[in-house]
Amino acid sequence: MTAELSVYPLLALTLAASLGGGLVKSYYSKRVSASSGGYYLYNGVSSLVSAAVLTVMGRSHAVSAFTLSLGVLFGAVTAVQQVTNAAALAVGPWSYTSVLISLSTVIPALSGAIFWHEKLTPAGIAGIALLAVCILLSVNKKKDGKSASPKWFALSMSAALCTGIIGVLQKVHGSSSHSGELYDFLITAFVFSAVFSFILFARCAKKDRKSGARTVPDRPLPLLAAMFAAAGIAAALNNAINLRLAGTMNSAVFFPVVNGGGLVLTTAASVIFFHEKLTARQYVGPAHMYKIKNSHVRATPEHGCSSSL
Secondary structure, rough: OOOHHHHHHHHHHHHHHHHHHHHHHHHHHOOOOOOOOHHHHHHHHHHHHHHHHHHHOOOOOOOOOHHHHHHHHHHHHHHHHHHHHHHHHHOOOHHHHHHHHHHHHHHHHHHHHOOOOOOOOOOHHHHHHHHHHHHHHOOOOOOOOOOOOOOHHHHHHHHHHHHHHHHHHHHHHHHHOOOOHHHHHHHHHHHHHHHHHHHHHHHHHHHHHHHHHOOOOOOOOHHHHHHHHHHHHHHHHHHHHHHHOOEEEEOHHEEEEEEHHHHHHHHHHHHHHHHHOOHHHHHHHHHHHHHHHHHHHHOOOOOOOOOOO
């Protein structure tokens, strides 16, 4: 009971941070900038904000080579995920992009049983399978050419693969003997992601100068600063909580709950804020996902979640 009570607030907070960051990213991609340079600028500045927030939250005096090297890898994958995710949002609707990316939950969920020998019950296997079915039900294959384009699908699946790898890397560090270096790991990742993004931004700016195109979005600086700050704070909270939970919760429970719960919130927000239309079949997917999500959370103590969270 104690474990369950301690996990609920953290799960609620990480889902709220994920939703808030997703709203900002989708608005930026659709209403502010859909160019590659705009993506890189967004990711670079917001990553620096995340690193600053995590530095304030806490860091250790000595950092292991394991944490630094894994942090660099995590940052590289995160940078690619952010860019491909933003690019997919620019050419396709948020709800459909999110459901495809949510397929990534299968990768870290199964990795726990394969690499960490976590208990995977028949109910857990059925839950993951149903989650995948519900996600596929949420995709409208008869949507217009823009949302069903090969470019959008390729970008969404690339973002999904990166998201799955991010989950595995979270589990690797969170379950290691260096898990206490959580903030250092994330700071390293976000700084690397920022540097990577700024290098690509500079390349885009150089090309844009030759063609006369605008690299920096034509929006008031206070608005851009507010968006970058909000995105950075949300990402810092989301990653810090997820990294802590990934190291203590069963993967077959944590990742479906976080990704499935996030998908339910994303679907609702896409309808409310961006007026995206869903078919009856697509409403069925998130509705069943809500039931799967709740059944997984109730099973948390059974899977040995740490009560020290």
